[in-house]
Amino acid sequence: MEQEKNMTFVDRIWKFFASVKLAIVIFALIASTSIVGTILDQKAEPAKNIQILTKLFGESLAPSLYNIFDKLGFMDMYHSWWFTSLLGLFALNLIICSADRLPRIWKLVREPLGPLTEDNLKKFPMNREFIVKGKPDTVKDSVTDALKSTRFRFAEIKEENGYQLYAQKGNYSRLGVYITHLSILIILIGAVIGIRFGFKGYLNLPEGDVSHVAFSGKDKALPLGFEIRCDNFDVEFYGASDMPKEYKSWLTIIKNGKEVLRKSIVVNDPLTYEGITFYQSSFGLVPDGLNRGIFIFNVAPAKGQNSTINLRFGDTFQIPGSSVSGKIVNFSPALKIDENGSASTYANHMDNPAVLIDFFDAGKYKYTGWILKRHPQTWQLPDGNRVEFHNYWGVEYTGLQVRKDPGVWIVYLGCIAMSIGLFIAFFLSHRKIWVKLVEEKNNTRVIIGATANKNRTAFERKIDGSISILNKKQEGEK
Amino acid sequence: MESSVFFGLSTMAYFLAMMTYITYLAFRKQQVGVLATTLTIFGFVSQTIAFILRWNEFSVLGGMGFMRSVPLTNLYESLIFFVWCLIAGYLIIEFKFKNRSFGAFITPIAGLALAFIDLTGVSKEIEPLVPALKSNWLLAHVTMSFIAYAAFSVSFSTGLMYLITKTEKRNELAYIFWTVTFGIFAVVFVAMGIDMFAFKVAVKPDVFVQTYLFKTSFFNPSPIVKIVSWILGLTTLFIIWRYGLFLKKVIEKFNVTADMLDEITYKSIAIGFPIFTLGGLIFGAIWADQAWGVYWSWDPKETWSLITWFIYAFYLHGRMIRGWKGKKVAIVAVIGFTAVIFTYLGVNLLLSGLHAYGGME
DSSP: OHHHHTOOHHHHHHHHHHOHHHHHHHHHHHHHHHHHHHHSOTTOOHHHHHHHHHHHHOTTTHHHHHHHHHHTTGGGGGGSHHHHHHHHHHHHHHHHHHHHHHHHHHHHHHOOOOOOOHHHHHHSSEEEEEEEESOHHHHHHHHHHHGGGGTOOOEEEEETTEEEEEEEEOGGGGGHHHHHHHHHHHHHHHHHHHHHHOEEEEEEEETTOEEEEEEETTTEEEEEEEEEEEEEEEEEESTTSSOEEEEEEEEEEEETTEEEEEEEEETTBOEEETTEEEEEEEEEEOTTHHHHOEEEEEEEOSSSOOEEEEEOTTOEEEOTTSSEEEEEEEEESBEEEOTTOOEEEOOSSSSBOEEEEEEEETTEEEEEEEEETTOGGGGBOTTSOEEEEEEEETSEEEEEEEEEOTTHHHHHHHHHHHHHHHHHHHHOOOEEEEEEEEEETTEEEEEEEEEESSOHHHHHHHHHHHHHHHHHHHHHHO | OOHHHHHHHHHHHHHHHHHHHHHHHHHOOHHHHHHHHHHHHHHHHHHHHHHHHHHHHHHHHHTOOGGGOOSOSSHHHHHHHHHHHHHHHHHHHHHHHTOOTTHHHHHHHHHHHHHHHHHHTOOOSOOOOOGGGOSTHHHHHHHHHHHHHHHHHHHHHHHHHHHHHHOOOTTOHHHHHHHHHHHHHHHHHHHHHHHHHHHOOOOOHHHIIIIITTTTTTTOSSHHHHHHHHHHHHHHHHHHHHHHHHHHHHHHTTTOOHHHHHHHHHHHHHHHHHHIIIIIIIHHHHHHHHHHSOSOOOOHHHHHHHHHHHHHHHHHHHTTSTTTTTHHHHHHHHHHHHHHHIIIIIIIIIIHHHHTOOSOO
């Protein structure tokens, strides 16, 4: 108490920030406030959160609750001033708490072990005492032999009537906690660098288009410093279902008018150029698709050569070597034909692209039919010719996430440090052992004292194992 | 052989083991104990075979490499794997502490989880993977998360048992805490069971939770049923609070000491926490970074993992404060697991209903 009174103001503040109690209060605060942000939709339209609050608290309370939560910053709480300060406080607590304890622990780690008195040894929670036949000189070797399995490197000193052996292992394991604490700071620094010097954006790039910017928030343009072009986009489905198996964009990077990089990207395999990374994230149809799309057909006449043709909506084409011609009259990105035979579009994605073609023979109307990209059996015409629908290019856009984050490597470094720190802190232990050999009537009394800051029972079992080896050996010598 | 045959075998074995462990607790016959252990090991081996077979089926069906097709991509598969980890954890404890008493607590959790799967009709079909899940991180991230969840659920049971053995007075905070927690778990399980039997619906779990959960009881349209359910629920809580000390006597018969319970609670958290940090948070962040370009986006699942992480960090640091060791941190361990349940199930089942995610993603 006396000591506390004599503390200066700075000491008090230091002590406050270095305390574990503050740490757990911060843990509790971060954890409990974070819950609110998982219930309220972050950065959403007000209507959405009013709806959520209505579901939870009823219609009468929802609007006023919304206002209270909104004032407190809960609609974007993880970026609010108070949550950021909470994280700052957490960091400060980590720094001061570690700075406060580290010197003491460092001393403990570096401190060489010394011999102890018999009384001290007996005070350890792990201590053993037994008599071994023979003088300490000979017993010493068999003791170190028996303790070999513990893999200690013993120091030894000669004492009055015997020896003392002592060793420690894993003294650096006490630093595991501080490595973990440091790693959290590294991650936070990495995150701050990412926020300060990086950006997050998106880019919906139609097939064939080139862009020199990405967008963030409400269409704020972020210059890339180069150009990116989407050469093609394609979705692969599972069997006949509409469940996408993979979606792929073929991208080209253009710098100063020259193509410098080509790569096809899928989800989980992005493209990085000059620190900016493009992630495959979504896809969709371009609004004015019909004006810009190009149908790619492979036409195979009953007799004669195949040929690939590119057409636009409304175009007419001739099947080579025949008098048959076709005219594209309709298109559906996702065609469904019900029992009555009427066709409709069921999705606003290219789930089942189909094109309706009127066929003519020598200028005379013959028939009309849907040709579906995903169903080759529809490619065969009754007159033996084939029209293969391969692609409708230019009508889809690829949705890209665009990110620049110079801090990410620091975050990863922090993650590695954290893994190492946690491994050391939880799975390695600091073990110390002293073995005292005292001569007693031509026999030797052995006193063992040991400590471990973790998993004491395992250490105890190991020591007992060594003792029983020693005893067995003795019996064998009898 | 099909994986489902072996899954059936393991479910049966766990249920039989559960009954045998309870019999063992009652009669303390060595042979009964050995039988219980044998049944559990049998169930575990069948489940392991089933898991590997399903893994292979998945790989063949999806046309993907073996390492990328770990069958852990939906609720059904993850629950099964959770049970597998839990049983593995239990068997380790049984052999390490030479004590079968926990079996009567752990095998019911395994049995209930499997029954939940059967009753809710969680889809057992092998579903093709959405593109975002096609990653080498799937295996490490998901398996490690579940190993940690299993370790945390062990700490939950032992933490609760610790509180039961350590509390004596009905007005004590720790006593009220454990009786209420225990009571809520019991009431929720019973109410859910009634829902399942009443509606006999085989729908997806999120649909079940949003449309049917507690509709026979607490959320019933009829006010009478509603009021009666609430009264019954609260009465159950009261009864558990009033007669909770009886459970203390039962546990004291198990040959488990409070120190041992405290040690198991700490050790399972000491194993679960680093595995959860690495596999759940770090690997999850790296994967998110690769798939979406953000290693942390404060989405509900991420945030709940972080909440869980902070609660267990609270536990680990709380142990260092004088006077906190024992009952206070045991309460934290119990709260920690409720956060785990929320991270694992609540986010998908409850919050998704509030947010009603739609569209392609």
